[in-house]
Amino acid sequence: MGVGNNTSALVQGIALHRESGSLVGVRRPIVDGIAVGDIEFVAAFATSKEKIGRDLTEAIFLPPNNFPRLNCDLPRAGVPVTEGLVDATAVDRVAAALGGAEVLLYSAPSGRPEVARAYAEAARTAGVAFINTTADPISRDPQVMSGFEAAGLPLLGDDLASQFGTSVVHNALLRLLQERGLTLVSSYQVKACPAGAVAADDGA
Numbered sequence: 001m002g003v004g005n006n007t008s009a010l011v012q013g014i015a016l017h018r019e020s021g022s023l024v025g026v027r028r029p030i031v032d033g034i035a036v037g038d039i040e041f042v043a044a045f046a047t048s049k050e051k052i053g054r055d056l057t058e059a060i061f062l063p064p065n066n067f068p069r070l071n072c073d074l075p076r077a078g079v080p081v082t083e084g085l086v087d088a089t090a091v092d093r094v095a096a097a098l099g100g101a102e103v104l105l106y107s108a109p110s111g112r113p114e115v116a117r118a119y120a121e122a123a124r125t126a127g128v129a130f131i132n133t134t135a136d137p138i139s140r141d142p143q144v145m146s147g148f149e150a151a152g153l154p155l156l157g158d159d160l161a162s163q164f165g166t167s168v169v170h171n172a173l174l175r176l177l178q179e180r181g182l183t184l185v186s187s188y189q190v191k192a193c194p195a196g197a198v199a200a201d202d203g204a
């Protein structure tokens with residue numbers, strides 16, 4: 001869910017891998033017998049009216065997405081983007097739309113834990129694993145954890161570190177400060193948003 005830049009990179013990266021075998025940026029090409037090329041998209045959720053109804057492979061190029069277009073064939077996914085949820089009232093609708101899925105990748109902007117929790121609830125209801133790419137505290141929330149544990153479903157996150165992005169640089173700097181004997185009281189990351197505003201993520 002969330003047809004933004006992460007999703008664009010993932011959809012295009014898998015297509016590139018299928019075409020050329022490229023594993024650039026992939027640290028573990030096979031996890032428990034499942035390889036990069038085995039990933040199929042079966043559903044996509046967005047809130048932007050421009051993306052809803054479009055095929056996933058078209059919607060990933062609509063603004064404000066700005067992840068570059070990779071040089072590879074991108075066959076239509078045959079997956080129309082559907083309306084996501086913005087609060088807990090639509091959990092059942094999203095759960096029903098997850099039929100056939102095994103994993104829900106939560107990839108909305110960080111900072112709305114109630115939305116993340118609602119998607120996690122939809123995944124649990126549908127019997128689907130949940131991966132939280134955002135910094136919102138969901139996969140470490142004891143209530144969410146016990147729900148997934150009781151259902152025997154994988155729950156992963158929180159946050160996703162890009163190859164060389166703010167998270168890995170931030171963590172490397174924190175380790176350096178500790179190595180140099182400084183006492184770390186708190187930390188946060190600041191990154192520029194497309195509109196020129198500034199967003200802060202909680203640090204590790």
Ligand SMILES: NC(=O)c1ccc[n+]([C@@H]2O[C@H](COP(=O)([O-])OP(=O)(O)OC[C@H]3O[C@@H](n4cnc5c(N)ncnc54)[C@H](O)[C@@H]3O)[C@@H](O)[C@H]2O)c1
Nearest residue numbers: 002003004005006046047084107108109110133134160162
């Ligand atoms: N891109 C990275 O390298 C990276 C690295 C680490 C963590 N993350 C985290 O991953 C998340 C996604 O990153 P991104 O770069 O793809 O962001 P993005 O802003 O490009 O994409 C997020 C998408 O989610 C959509 N969205 C918002 N609310 C929604 C809802 N309720 N239902 C469905 N869709 C909704 C937005 O319209 C947007 O298209 C962020 O929380 C970011 O902090 C990203």
